[in-house]
Amino acid sequence: MRGAGLTGAQGHRGRMRARLFRYGAASLADYELLEMLLFHTIPRRDTKPLAKSLMHRFGSLLAVFRATARELGALGLNDRSVRILMFPAIIAERLALSEARRRPRLGDWEQLSTYLAEVMTNAVPDRFRLLYLDNRNRLLADEPVDDLTNTAPVFRRALALQAVAFIGVQKTLAPLHLPTSPLRLFAQRLSEESAALAMILHDVVVVSERRPPLSLRRKGLF
Template sequence: EALADYELLELLLFYSIERVDTKPLAKALLERFGTLGDVFAAEPAELREFEIDQRTLVHFKALRESGRRLAERKVKDMPVLTNWQQLIDYCHAALAHEKTEQFRILFLDRKNVLIADEVQQRGTIDHTPVYPREVVKRALALNAAALILVHNHPSGDPKPSRDDIEMTREIKAAAGALGISIHDHLVIGRKGHASFRSLGLLA
């Protein structure tokens, strides 16, 4: 039987905090931050308010990175368009709990196999400057045939903004002029995502 989130967190805390009843702490952390992912991604200063020690902070960081790498392995060396849910899981693991916006690009070859996943820009809590010329320049350098654009909304709401839509149109036009396809633009929130293709925003 699957453990509840607080039970799993309690178990993890048990192995890093000795001789303490960790159930109240696990419940308090989830009440404050919301999900296991949010707990693992919380700032050290926030966690220290709960008297979380350095050893536990390191464990949390390792767990988060392990989750990201496991998700990444599932999308490497295979056509991502036929493994779409695994791609979504990977993007969520990489971006859902970031505190500021990141704009990433997944560069694909002609068989839609992942060549590279790169952070193109980092921004503020609600804005990331993106330059279509730089996107296309990097795609040409990697000999990419197609791109999947990905960015996060730290607010948690993945609904595309007007700026997101306009920026995507500019990148699509610049890439299309050189024969590079834009398969999708994914916006990642804490509990979900939005797909430009599914929303009809790539027409």
């Protein structure tokens, strides 16, 4: 009978796969996710006891994935099972590195200087750019601001990105008359209005090939 194939371990596996694809990973307990990984290396045996044993031994799904090959092997897992349980941590580390490159943290002057050295070489001179940051000072977006008389577009964009902080950057090829420049006035306005929205303008930095980056904040210019 065709229905006979839906009983036993194979039927259980089929039902779990169907639940995962229909309702997503949130519909499965942590030990069930381990079960499904072990399906690929233990084809004919019920993997639920082993999955529950791993959760009991290490305490959490994350701890299982972070376990060493020696720790996993000591529980009697075969080499293929050990490798597949270590694979999520390898992927997570690679993704974290990729995310760090895409969204660098700009929480101090050294981190900011490193970022600017990489991206400002080909920047358009005298074009103001705004770095939108999250609550951990990670970069959300690096975008030009063409109108230094209107802050409304900046705040609309910040709300869309869920940004809570800014750093302004401008490359110049000539000396900038900071005390009276539109840049300084825009920085003052942006700083004042950011505070009212529980945001913060960390700094505005002028970058030049002829001198080190100049911080308007450190100069007390806003």
